[in-house]
Amino acid sequence: MNTPTHKPTLAELFAQRQFTYFWLARLSATLSQQMLMVAVAWQLYDITGSAWDLGLVGLFQFVPALLLTLPAGHLVDKLRRGRIFATCVLVQGLVALVLLLATENSFISRELIFGLSIVLGACRAFQMPTQQALVPMLVPLTLLERAVTLATTGMQAAIICGPAVGGAIYVAGADKVYGTCTGLMLLAFLLMQGVHDRYEPSKEKTSLSSILAGFTFVWNHKLLLGATSLDLFAVLLGGATALLPIYARDILHTGPQGLGLLRAAPAAGALLMSAILLRWPIQRKVGPWLMSSVAIFGVATVVFGLSEHFTLSLIALAVTGAFDNISVVMRQTLVQIETPNEIRGRVSAVNSIFIGASNQLGEFESGATAALFGPVGSVVMGGVGTLLVSAAWVRLFPELARRDRMRG
Structure with missing residues (x-):
C-alpha cells in the first residue's frame, strides 16, 4: 500500500528560522533596490533632461553584471554564501547613503550617478547567483519548491510595491527615498547576521576550467x-x-x-x-x-x-x-x-x-x-x-x- 505523499505547509517553511531571516532580508533588499532605481532615474532626468542618460544608467549596470557574473559564480562556491549576500546589501546601502549625502549637500551629478550605477551592477553580479544558491542550504529538499515559490512571491511583491512607494516618498524629496533605501539595506544586512548556512566552501583550485x-x-x-x-x-x-x-x-x-x-x-x-x-x-x-x-x-x-x-x-x-x-x-x-x-x-x-x-x-x-x-x-x-x-x-x-x- 502506498503511503500518501506529505504536502509541506507554509508553517513548516517559516519554521526554518535560517530561511525566514534570509527571505525577510531578500524582501527588504529587493524593495530597496526597486525604490532606489526609481529615485535615481527621476533625479537623473531632473538633472539632465536626457532620455539617453536614462538608458546609460541601465547600460552601466548591465555591463559589469555581465562581465563579472562567471567569476562571481566561482567565488560563490569558494566562500560562505551568506556572507557574500550580506556584503552585497551592505555595499548597496552605502551607495544609497552616498546618494543621500550628495543630494543633501548639492554635489549630486550625472557622473556620480553613472559611477554608482557601475557599483550597483557589480553587486548584482554577485547577489543573483548567491541568493539562488543559498536557498537549498537553508531548507530540506522536501521544502525546496515551496521555498523557491515563496522567494519569487516576495520578489514580485517588492517589484510591484517598490516603485509605487519610492514614487510616493520622492514627492517629499529624493533624499528621503535614499534615506529609506539606506535603512532597508541596513535591515537586510542585520537580518543576514542570523543566517548561518551549512555550506562548506569548495577547496577546488582556481583555473579557467573551474x-x-x-x-x-x-x-x-x-x-x-x-x-x-x-x-x-x-x-x-x-x-x-x-x-x-x-x-x-x-x-x-x-x-x-x-x-x-x-x-x-x-x-x-x-x-x-x-x-x-x-x-x-x-x-x-x-x-x-x-x-x-x-x-x-x-x-x-x-x-x-x-x-x-x-x-x-x-x-x-x-x-x-x-x-x-x-x-x-x-x-x-x-x-x-x-x-x-x-x-x-x-x-x-x-x-x-x-x-x-x-x-x-x-x-x-x-x-x-x-x-x-x-x-x-x-x-x-x-x-x-x-x-x-x-x-x-x-x-x-x-x-x-x-x-x-x-x-x-
Missing part, C-alpha cells in the same frame, strides 16, 4: 540545458516591455497612469500565480506543465499584440506574468535539485546570465523588429516565435518534456 565549470555542467546535462535555454528564448522572443510606451500612447490611447498599470500587470499576474503555487504546488507532470506554461505565455503575448482594448491588454499581460512565473519556479527548482552543492554557485551564475541576456536582448529584439515591422508585428511575431520554441523544445529535450516529478 570558472567555466558551470557552463560545462549545464551543457552536459541536457535537462538543465533545455530548461535554461527554454526560458532564454521565450523571454528573448516574447518580451513586450520595451514597447509598452508605444502601445499605451498610440494603440491603447492611454496616458502615463495607464502605462504604469501595463508595466505592473505582469508582476501582478506573477504574484497571483505565486500565491496559487504556494497553496497548490505542482507535484506531477512537471515537464508538460513547463512546456505548456511557455506556450500559454506565447499565446497571451499574441493576444496582447493584437489587442486594442485596454482591459484585454491588461489581462493578457497579467497572464504572461502568471505563466512565466510557473516557468521560473519550476526551472529554478530543477536547477537547484539537479546541481551538486559544490558547483551550485557557478550554475546559478550561468542561470543569471541567461536571465539577464534574455531581458536585455529581448528589449533590443523588440525595438529592432518594431522598427522593421511596427510594434504590433514585433509583439505578434515574438509570441508566435515563443510558441514555435516551445514545440521545438518538446522534440529537442524529450527528457525535460516527459519529466514527471521535480525529483526524478
